[in-house]
Amino acid sequence: MTMQAREFGVLAANVALLAILAFCAHGYFTRGNLFDLFLSAMPVMIVAIGMTLIILAGHIDISVGSVFALSSVVMGMCAASGVPTILSAFAACGVGAFCGAFNGVLVAKLRMPSIVVTLATMVALRDGLRWKTQGAWVEGLPARFQWFGMSSASYNILCFLIVVFLVALSAFGLRYLRLGRAVFATGSNESAARMAGIDTSKIVLGVFALTGLFTGLAAALNAARFKQIPSNSGIGLELKVIAAVAVGGAAITGGSASITGTVLGVVLLNGIGSALTYLGISAYWEKAIQGGIILIAVAIDAIKTPRRQGENAVAA
Amino acid sequence: MMPNQFKATWTPLARPYLLRAVGISKSFSGVRALRDISFDLRPGEVHALIGENGAGKSTFTKIVTGAISADSGTLEIAGQPVRNNNPNLARSLGVSVIYQQPALFPHLSVAENIALALEDERASWLIDWKRRFTQAKELTDRLGALIDPQRTAGSLSMAEQQIVEIAKAIGSKARMLFLDEPTALLSDREVDNLFRVVCQLREQGVGMVYISHRLEEIQRLADRVTVLRDGSTIDCRETKSIERDEMISLMVGRSVASIFPKRSVPIRDTVLRVSNLGNRSMGLHNISFSVRAGEIFGFSGLVGSGRTELAKTLFGLTPGNATIFIGGQAVHITSPQQAIDLGIGYLPEDRRQHGLIMEMDLASNITMASLDNVSRRGIIDRSEEQCVAERYISALQVKTSSSSTPAMNLSGGNQQKVALARWMATKPRLMILDEPTQGVDVGSKAEIHSLISQMAEDGVAIILISSELPEILGMCDRVAVFCEKTIVQILDRKDAVQEKIMALAFGHSAGTSKAGTI
Ligand SMILES: Nc1ncnc2c1ncn2[C@@H]1O[C@H](COP(=O)(O)OP(=O)(O)OP(=O)(O)O)[C@@H](O)[C@H]1O
Numbered sequence A: 001m002t003m004q005a006r007e008f009g010v011l012a013a014n015v016a017l018l019a020i021l022a023f024c025a026h027g028y029f030t031r032g033n034l035f036d037l038f039l040s041a042m043p044v045m046i047v048a049i050g051m052t053l054i055i056l057a058g059h060i061d062i063s064v065g066s067v068f069a070l071s072s073v074v075m076g077m078c079a080a081s082g083v084p085t086i087l088s089a090f091a092a093c094g095v096g097a098f099c100g101a102f103n104g105v106l107v108a109k110l111r112m113p114s115i116v117v118t119l120a121t122m123v124a125l126r127d128g129l130r131w132k133t134q135g136a137w138v139e140g141l142p143a144r145f146q147w148f149g150m151s152s153a154s155y156n157i158l159c160f161l162i163v164v165f166l167v168a169l170s171a172f173g174l175r176y177l178r179l180g181r182a183v184f185a186t187g188s189n190e191s192a193a194r195m196a197g198i199d200t201s202k203i204v205l206g207v208f209a210l211t212g213l214f215t216g217l218a219a220a221l222n223a224a225r226f227k228q229i230p231s232n233s234g235i236g237l238e239l240k241v242i243a244a245v246a247v248g249g250a251a252i253t254g255g256s257a258s259i260t261g262t263v264l265g266v267v268l269l270n271g272i273g274s275a276l277t278y279l280g281i282s283a284y285w286e287k288a289i290q291g292g293i294i295l296i297a298v299a300i301d302a303i304k305t306p307r308r309q310g311e312n313a314v315a316a
Numbered sequence B: 001m002m003p004n005q006f007k008a009t010w011t012p013l014a015r016p017y018l019l020r021a022v023g024i025s026k027s028f029s030g031v032r033a034l035r036d037i038s039f040d041l042r043p044g045e046v047h048a049l050i051g052e053n054g055a056g057k058s059t060f061t062k063i064v065t066g067a068i069s070a071d072s073g074t075l076e077i078a079g080q081p082v083r084n085n086n087p088n089l090a091r092s093l094g095v096s097v098i099y100q101q102p103a104l105f106p107h108l109s110v111a112e113n114i115a116l117a118l119e120d121e122r123a124s125w126l127i128d129w130k131r132r133f134t135q136a137k138e139l140t141d142r143l144g145a146l147i148d149p150q151r152t153a154g155s156l157s158m159a160e161q162q163i164v165e166i167a168k169a170i171g172s173k174a175r176m177l178f179l180d181e182p183t184a185l186l187s188d189r190e191v192d193n194l195f196r197v198v199c200q201l202r203e204q205g206v207g208m209v210y211i212s213h214r215l216e217e218i219q220r221l222a223d224r225v226t227v228l229r230d231g232s233t234i235d236c237r238e239t240k241s242i243e244r245d246e247m248i249s250l251m252v253g254r255s256v257a258s259i260f261p262k263r264s265v266p267i268r269d270t271v272l273r274v275s276n277l278g279n280r281s282m283g284l285h286n287i288s289f290s291v292r293a294g295e296i297f298g299f300s301g302l303v304g305s306g307r308t309e310l311a312k313t314l315f316g317l318t319p320g321n322a323t324i325f326i327g328g329q330a331v332h333i334t335s336p337q338q339a340i341d342l343g344i345g346y347l348p349e350d351r352r353q354h355g356l357i358m359e360m361d362l363a364s365n366i367t368m369a370s371l372d373n374v375s376r377r378g379i380i381d382r383s384e385e386q387c388v389a390e391r392y393i394s395a396l397q398v399k400t401s402s403s404s405t406p407a408m409n410l411s412g413g414n415q416q417k418v419a420l421a422r423w424m425a426t427k428p429r430l431m432i433l434d435e436p437t438q439g440v441d442v443g444s445k446a447e448i449h450s451l452i453s454q455m456a457e458d459g460v461a462i463i464l465i466s467s468e469l470p471e472i473l474g475m476c477d478r479v480a481v482f483c484e485k486t487i488v489q490i491l492d493r494k495d496a497v498q499e500k501i502m503a504l505a506f507g508h509s510a511g512t513s514k515a516g517t518i
């Protein structure tokens, strides 16, 4: 498949970026800076793993930004009212999973289009949260809230291990688990998958719930970096996530994507932003350059896929 | 009926070429699909193109129609040398094509599908719906099919979709028509109507390239035959000067086992019993029958008579309202998953929509419905999977370079074999095969028939749906004849003769046959 070619392309872009930085930006490769970069990319990375599965299954979820905000606030409110931090983090995950499952039920069981369903939950959750909190941040968190009561270095390492674990697990799952196979099949040709005995609606429900869970987890890990929690976090998260998955080579129509591609996509898009800062280029360019990269990636796909005129599908 | 009734009455030799292809070669990522093919077509001629699955027939068709481009060689269409062929250019030179797999717009109506193929986009910005509908009706009527032009293409059966494709092509007033296995899914009546239209077109001077694995059609219809083997032209002959057996040996390069190797096996317990089944959404009614282990039970009937609808109901795709007994146990099947768990396998007629997952490799496709056998606690054993896949690839003679090739790179007949392999790998108690040998070449067909017999011998109850009467007559222990969405009669092997089945299928009571006019 052309998948490997794409992964190679994004990897090459990453290497090129690093090479430029190695020459021009001293201090970029210090341990502290790299961990900062990692932590700021972490939410996108974790959510992008879930999004890869959703896109692979032929759907999309644009409510992840709002779910992220809701989970963060729930975690903060739990912690502020005396719940132990670790249990508050589980509450955030639970809220995320519940929201994901809610989207999933509407998409899988009621067969509503995922873009419409998640657009509705995106707006409803965001505005509901704004109304409830009146825009106020969650304050008065216990002292042991930040970094889960650990040292900042241990917290960094914990986050890193969690991300590595999730990446490895999902990459393994897509390749070796029956469930992973079923996600591919569902996204490629739902009716054929059903005929082969795959419960496609369970699969769709599952990937939405899992993405919700991951979003909650990302929110919890991210919230623990700070001493108070904004009620409007995660704005635009869905765009960053979907862009990274697309740059990583996923077919937006479903049936083709890879975790490796997504990881490389996240690294590239996040790397560009920080590189600009380091190179002293105005941050206003960041979005433009990211947009350019997305266009290039999608354009390469469009050029490489032969146009199927005459016969509107694959060769027979 | 004279066997030669469809032959041209005058010799087309005197006319100039419609199509001349010299030295055409084509490779797909290292695999040589065509090497140095030469082919020509004259006006008013039916030129058959035959060869095994994967010989390169569809690839050649696509090169002429501009869907793909050749690596080398020269192409001359309607006297004009063509470089950089593309679909629009080919169409403007009068090339029209019916591809092996119907490719209609599923959400548009039959009338719209036909209109899109025929209307000139500059004609008018106002749609003349009345004209569209009458035009669609005329064309499908000409093919003797009753298809409501307002239905959406996606709701049609495969055979009906194929008829719409044919209607599109004959309506396009092409000078040269490629028919890539147009009859693979049609029953005798539709085939005869198609042949009548082909003959009319021939009288009008249209040149036709006819691809089929049904050699008797070639003998009835074609003026010349070109044989391909492994991408090379083996021979080009006048049809009159070549016998069926010789065609086969030229195609295959060896002799072929006899077709329909029906073995008599002991018939055991009842596996499936259906009494008084109905299904309102499918229009089925009053269906009762039973199938026993070791038995091959045929479903015969015209296109649209309810055979596939019943198969889908049994497989839980469109649950019906009757009690079904599987191995004596009453069940109500509501999903394919449940059907598979009960030991039912169903090879659907439409391998592209409902069968294979084209982007996936062959190994995953083959094990898709039997992952239990190659996985433990949800983890797939990839090497085991590969083993299973390779076993079926060689048993069914699938032409491919490896089991990790995506299914879409296979030729139509080879895809069909992979779809069949998937269901054989599930080792079911009851196997429903809907047109299992559609598009499969003669050699592999004999192989598949013997595998089906083997399954029966191993105690599987088999339901065989086929539009090819010889296949039904050759393979089945009993035959259920369908007419207007119900079983009109179940015939034993000794009573199942062509005339009787045809008469029943047309809705005449047995004996008073009007089949002579068909
Ligand atoms: N897109 C593709 N990529 C790779 N290989 C291909 C592709 N299309 C066709 N082939 C290969 O080219 C060969 C010829 O295929 P083709 O479809 O022309 O066969 P065919 O004669 O039409 O067979 P059938 O009777 O099964 O329809 C096959 O070996 C097939 O695997």
Ligand SMILES: [Mg+2]
Binding pocket: A316, B057, B058, B059, B100, B180, B411, B412, B413
């Ligand atoms: Mg073909």
